[in-house]
Amino acid sequence: MGNTFCIFVGCIQQSSVGVIERWGRFEKLAEPGLHFFNPFAGECVAGVLSTRISSLDVRVETKTKDNVFVQLLCSIQYRVVKENADDAFYELENPKEQIQAYVFDVVRALVPRMNLDELFEQKGEVAKAVLEELEKVMGEYGYSIEHILMVDIIPDASVRRAMNEINAAQRMQLASVYKGEAEKVLLVKKAEADAEAKYLGGLGVARQRQAITDGLRENILNFSHKVEGTSAKEVMDLIMITQYFDTIKDLGNSSKNTTVFIPHGPGHVRDVSEQIRNGLMEAASAQGKKSC
Structure with a gap:
């Protein structure tokens, strides 16, 4: 249900605040609940403001220090300060346009000082700078900036393709290095195995020849001892x-x-x-x- 009003009685809903005027001049703020007005004394409800958090998405197009055009999507959560609702009602006619203008101004002043890689790494710093500026300005008009999120950073399509190609080339280069190191290790291990095999083969041949020599010597000695005169x-x-x-x-x-x-x-x-x-x-x- 919305806010309900008649000539003598008005009902302000929860999370809202009413602005009461007397003969066209601000009189007081009306808290949520039932209120009685005296129209004969010039009292009336000039308007009602919601104190709930509102969200505004702002898309800013700018360029970086290395001349790359990017689009930044900022999400701003703001609300009306209940105690200063009269300032929000009377001072600003369109708060969304005001917030958007300051976001454009801060982003386009800060981003051109950064390279594209720095922008991705320091997007939180950009959001912080926007928050500080908006809090200082919008606080004077009765608005509180709750959060600012740098939702997305979108470079130009050709730049994205180039970045993907660079990343792919770097990964292929790294893969080639690893492949070369693996082949090197394989060749070294193969050479070591071949040398070890030849060494063991040489030992086997030497032992074989030693065994033949020992066998012949033993046979000659045995035969000489058993058969006299040989x-x-x-x-x-x-x-x-x-x-x-x-x-x-x-x-x-x-x-x-x-x-x-x-x-x-x-x-x-x-x-x-x-x-x-x-x-x-x-x-x-x-x-x-x-x-x-």
């Missing part, structure tokens, strides 16, 4: 011949269809045994030098 050379020749014929046998029993041509004869067996013996002697000689 020398180490004769035992070595016998072992070489036995291994030679075992190798020929394995090649013949292989299921693969591969033909291998090798020289065959007792002389070749003797050559093989001499080469192995010489190799063992050179290894023993080198081991002795290292011990010295």
Whole structure:
């Protein structure tokens, strides 16, 4: 229900304040409730003001320090101060236009001092400056500025596209750096693994050869002790011949269809045994030098 009035009685609703005049001159403020008037004494209700918070959205177009045109959407919450309702009623005919004019003035004076990035970071400072100016001005007219919110900052469409492209390029550059670092780590780890594999392979070959040498030495010693009158050379020749014929046998029993041509004869067996013996002697000689 709205405010109800007749010639002698008036009802002011809650969150409202009435302005009472006598013979066209301000007399008093009427609180919410029932009021009696004397029309014969010139009393009447000149108007009623709401003390509820009102909201006004103001869109301001300006440019920044780096010559970027932007639109700022400000939301201003204001209300009539109950004790100064007579000033609000008599001093201002259109408070919304007054508020909008001061918002335009403050924003267009402050934003051109900032770059676009600074504007996004300091939009709260812009809202604070607008609030301080409006509180100082509108307080004289009986209005209280409750809140000012910088709702949105909208750059030109071409600027937004450029900003998105710059951001995308920076992210692609960062992704390339991370990808390069990952590939570098992968190559280093692969090289380390290859070196480790070769090192372990070398150790395996060395141990294999050491085991063969130890086995041959043990066989020669055992055979020499069990069969009297045999020398180490004769035992070595016998072992070489036995291994030679075992190798020929394995090649013949292989299921693969591969033909291998090798020289065959007792002389070749003797050559093989001499080469192995010489190799063992050179290894023993080198081991002795290292011990010295």
